[in-house]
Amino acid sequence: MPGPHDIGGQILGSIDRSEHVPTDTERTVDAMQMLMGASGRKTYRIDEMRRAIESLSPEDYANFAYYNKWARAMSVLVVEKGILTESEISDRISSIRAEGMDNVGAKAGS
Amino acid sequence: MTEEHDHSGNPPQPDEDRLAATEFEILERALRELLIEKGVFTADDIRIAVEAMDRKDPANGSKVVAHAWVDDAYRARLLDDSKAAIEELGIDVGPAPNLVVLENTATLQHVVVCTLCSCYPRTLLGMPPSWYKSREYRGRVVVEPRAVLREFGTELADDVEIKVVDSTADMRYLVLPARPDGTDGLSEAELADLVTRDSLIGVTQPNAPSGG
Known part of the structure; x- marks a missing residue:
């Protein structure tokens, strides 16, 4: 059965051609991926990154924004590779929530 | 509230x-x-x-194309061994193992997509535009490229063949658009200014020279 990413050939709606300048958070996720991936530490291969993205549920694959899918995939891969544990990630997410949202959102380059 | x-x-x-x-x-x-x-x-x-x-933007891709337009021997090398020819200009091609330049002519238009994800020659074109990563573009361009190009304002004559190429992590593509008419007197730098990102993906043609 094809995964949710296998959409070539589907007749979907019109293409939204508006330009989107990547946000600081999006650029930071991209940078982290580069640092982890083929041009960096080679923690995991690009194929592993794709498999993690393609393993998202069809709903999440359709609804998550592009870099949100990357961040989800990275969080799966760093656990698989034994770099972080699931509880380390969920504990940190809880403490960031508890602290409030004021400091959320990367300031790229700062 | x-x-x-x-x-x-x-x-x-x-x-x-x-x-x-x-x-x-x-x-x-x-x-x-x-x-x-x-x-x-x-x-x-x-x-x-x-x-x-x-720092990466489509200027690198434009530079390659403009150089190929003014130098026939370079164009031949670019089509024969794209990676080596691009490196000749001092441009880093990046980690993808292979990169192929595809030449458009009066009767052949290449269009690049990555149907499964978002593979893109970033070192030559910068970050991919959102529409390139969209489900609509990825799904449709392989079955109705003419309709998709029309949405980009590109009307191709019926006798122009469209070849859609599907990128992978190991194989990326750059389109070499046909040189626009009326550009004989332009310098290489002026030619590079006519080359747009979208024309290097193949969904539009380069800009026409202004005030010519």
């Missing part, structure tokens, strides 16, 4: 888009902090990588 008028004791609820964005920002911050603490990379590494990303 403003904060003053909310007596429920709950913080004001962000709208759904904002909520999803915030979840993403929290996950990003959690991963960034933890990976820095584990010594996987430093905050400086991230800053340097972001700055390197910001």
Whole structure:
């Protein structure tokens, strides 16, 4: 059965051609991926990154924004590779929530 | 609902888009902090990588095309061994093992897509535009390229063949558009200014020379 990413050939709606300048958070996720991936530490291969993205549920694959899918995939891969544990990630997410949202959102380059 | 008028004791609820964005920002911050603490990379590494990303834009691709337009021998080398010819100009082609330049003519138009994800020659074109990564473009361009190109304002005559090429992590493509008419007197730099990002993906043609 094809995964949710296998959409070539589907007749979907019109293409939204508006330009989107990547946000600081999006650029930071991209940078982290580069640092982890083929041009960096080679923690995991690009194929592993794709498999993690393609393993998202069809709903999440359709609804998550592009870099949100990357961040989800990275969080799966760093656990698989034994770099972080699931509880380390969920504990940190809880403490960031508890602290409030004021400091959320990367300031790229700062 | 403003904060003053909310007596429920709950913080004001962000709208759904904002909520999803915030979840993403929290996950990003959690991963960034933890990976820095584990010594996987430093905050400086991230800053340097972001700055390197910001420096990449379609100008590299335009430079390659303009050079191929003015130098027939270079064009032949570019079509024969694209990676080596691009490196000749001092441009880093990046980690993808292979990159192929495809030449458009009066009767052949190449269009690039990555149906499965978002593979893109970033070192030559910068970050991919959102539409390139969209489900609509990825799904449709392989079955109805003429209709898709029309949405980009590109009308091709019926006798123009369209070849859609599907990129992979190991194989990226760059389109060499046909040189526009009326550009005989232009310098290489002026020619490069006519080459747009979208024309290097194949969904549009280069700009026409102005005031010619």
